[in-house]
Amino acid sequence: MRAVVFERYGDPAEVRSVPDPEPAEHGVVVRVEATGLCRSDWHGWMGHDPDIVLPHVPGHELAGVVEAVGAGVTGWRPGARVTVPFVCACGRCPSCAAGDQQVCERQTQPGFTHWGSFAEYVALDHADVNLVAVPEGMASGTAASLGCRFATAFRAVVAQGRVAPGEWVAVHGCGGVGLSAVMIAAAAGARVIAVDLSSGALELARRFGAAHTVDASGGADTASAVRELTGGGAHLSLDGLGSPVTCAASVNGLRRRGRHVQVGLLPSETGATPVPMARAIALELELLGSHGMAAHAYPPMMELVRSGALRPDLLITSTIPLDAAPGALTALDTAPTAGVTVIEPWS
Structure with missing residues (x-):
């Protein structure tokens, strides 16, 4: 073959x-x-x-x-x-x-x-x-x-993330899995914020149901933008890319008792990825993984x-x-x- x-x-x-x-x-x-x-x-x-x-x-x-x-x-x-x-x-x-x-x-x-x-x-x-x-x-x-990508996003949003109608959902990274998450969360009745560097990806996110988009280019403080758009932070946030920057932004953009789901892989040279655990403790956040x-x-x-x-x-x-x-x-x-x-x- x-x-x-x-x-x-x-x-x-x-x-x-x-x-x-x-x-x-x-x-x-x-x-x-x-x-x-x-x-x-x-x-x-x-x-x-x-x-x-x-x-x-x-x-x-x-x-x-x-x-x-x-x-x-x-x-x-x-x-x-x-x-x-x-x-x-x-x-x-x-x-x-x-x-x-x-x-x-x-x-x-x-x-x-x-x-x-x-x-x-x-x-x-x-x-x-x-x-x-x-x-x-x-x-x-x-x-x-x-x-x-689609099945992983479905389980991340529905089963692990426990999305509910009317909730704010932030999706960091709008590649295949991120755009899938945008579509699934919007279909579930959530209000979705899509975050990405690419204008093309953000345009697709709007097409698939995102209520707002955040341009992450130029080192933008996307977590602050999400908190401002949602009036305090997302109920559910997903890192669909998998990088220390997007993982931290997802956690930092949550409201009190919010839920972060890590979907994108997080390789690093040291085998460890910094996560803002102080915020997780102070706001009683849930940090979850999703694996297919x-x-x-x-x-x-x-x-x-x-x-x-x-x-x-x-x-x-x-x-x-x-x-x-x-x-x-x-x-x-x-x-x-x-x-x-x-x-x-x-x-």
């Missing part, structure tokens, strides 16, 4: 021919119809994830058709259109037994623990636990976007997408072939595009 491969962290990736994957006994091989280009892929390429073994194929946000099935799989057959959470759970550990597959103790992640979906085919583990059927009529690009969403939790989100209440398809602003993926991956940090970019390996 053709796949995007990198040999060393930070060095240019290239499209080359590599062996086709084989399904594990409990897994499947999926013919990739669409796969999202995500900032997490950039983190992996830069070496921020210790699970990656080189050489490596990135990609974790996908939809496609089941091509081959392991002998132990009972619920799926070749030809099924599927998507999958980026956390593939084992289905047997205590966390899985409690329904918390998104924090499975023996999880695998395509594009991190093994070769991913920037390829014509990808192997996925524990198919009976993790695969999600793609509804008839849903485009593959839309389905692919659900596996990481289990396959069994997809139905309510899927129904909102099916009904048109949520429109993840509108987040897709660019579709590219596999040959363009290495350059797009490299550009994610220096020239990020507004919205979601989808790769179609067979185009």
Whole structure:
């Protein structure tokens, strides 16, 4: 198959021919119809994830058709259109037994623990636990976007963030996951403030329901701007980018007893990220993490997408072939595009 491969962290990736994957006994091989280009892929390429073994194929946000099935799989057959959470759970550990597959103790992640979906085919583990059927009529690009950014944002806003109608919600960083959070929070009846450096991203945020936008360029004090716009601070705030600056701004923009949800990854050279804990203590803030969403939790989100209440398809602003993926991956940090970019390996 053709796949995007990198040999060393930070060095240019290239499209080359590599062996086709084989399904594990409990897994499947999926013919990739669409796969999202995500900032997490950039983190992996830069070496921020210790699970990656080189050489490596990135990609974790996908939809496609089941091509081959392991002998132990009972619920799926070749030809099924599927998507999958980026956390593939084992289905047997205590966390899985409690329904918390998104924090499975023996999880695998395509594009991190093994070769991913920037390829014509990808192997996925524990198919009976993790695969999600793609509804008839849903485009593959839309389905692919659900596996990481949209599903992660949905759980971050609805389950972890406990959003309520009329609340103020601030979203720091309006890439794919941030714009998804804006759309989901607005659909839930919240008043949303979107914060970003990019005028294009802020324009999309307004289109998807943001009541206000805050330009973070030039070192702006975005936390003060959020507190002023909300009359004291957001009830719920999310860091969708993942940086010390956006994390601190999210926490500092909360009102008393507000809730911060960290969604974006926070790598640092020291392995630690400064968080304004004095404010968290003084205002009794909640600081929460959000790590994807289990396959069994997809139905309510899927129904909102099916009904048109949520429109993840509108987040897709660019579709590219596999040959363009290495350059797009490299550009994610220096020239990020507004919205979601989808790769179609067979185009």
